[in-house]
Amino acid sequence: MTAAILIPTYNWPQALQLVLASLENQTVLPDEVLIADDGSSSETKQIIEDFKKRFEKPVHHFWHEDRGFRKSEILNKALLKCVSDYVIQIDGDCIMHRSFIEDHKRFSAKNTFLYGSRVNIQKGYLKLLFSKKEIDFNFFSKGIKKRTRTLRFPVLCGFYKSSLELSTKTRGCNFSYWRADAMNVNGYDELYTGWGREDSDFAARLLHSGVAGKRIRYAGIVYHIWHQEKSKDNLEINNSYYENVLSEKRILPGVGAVK
Secondary structure: OOEEEEEEEOOOHHHHHHHHHHHHOOOOOOOEEEEEEOOOOHHHHHHHHHHHHHOOOOEEEEEOOOOOOOHHHHHHHHHHHOOOOEEEEEOOOEEEOOOHHHHHHHHOOOOEEEEOOEEEEOHHHHHHHHHHOOOOOOOOOOOEEOHHHHOOOHHHHHHOOOEOOOOOOOOOOEEEEEHHHHHHOOOOOOOOOOOOOHHHHHHHHHHHOOOEEEEOOOOOOEEEEOOOOOOOOOHHHHHHHHHHHHHHOOOOOOOOOOO
């Protein structure tokens, strides 16, 4: 099985540097790196170019013009070019535990997507985080909360079963799925512009298509860097799209899907 890591990003090069450093530190490397860039400036591009030169696997940078939050569209562009069997997805502000990719590959199963937990790195720790370029955390680390989520005991994952019921714990920042399953539901729905619900919509349509979700608690850990909340101006309309998907048990997106 080949696996890609898919990283959406937007204009936070400091955070992306730490994410990419944690990728270099993985026990198991992905077969390709897909960076879905929602219109960042040249500083982000330079960080990615420098990373390409030193990383031993193919790195692909997908970019479009900054015309507001269009994460679904740039994710679809990356998914179209993905050549791997399996996609492991995080966010551009999530530092990976060194066994993150290993864990997602280990627990991958046909007709199943996986979702994991995130540990929160607190606002007051950011100055030190970036000055130290810290990527290694554990239960006793400073500057984090939800610290029980740092505990990695993969054997305990067996107590969590797959389900066709939608979990409120599903997060696009710690998520993996088969590329073929993503193609079957035509990818992300590009109706979702502005922050909110695009990841939940994608997970719901996978479930409606018969792909079960499974939580990987005590494995597949990420550390989410605190940031100001994004504008929620579109959240009400995005909620209405999402409620329609749930009520109709829809599989295909409304517009602009992967073809």
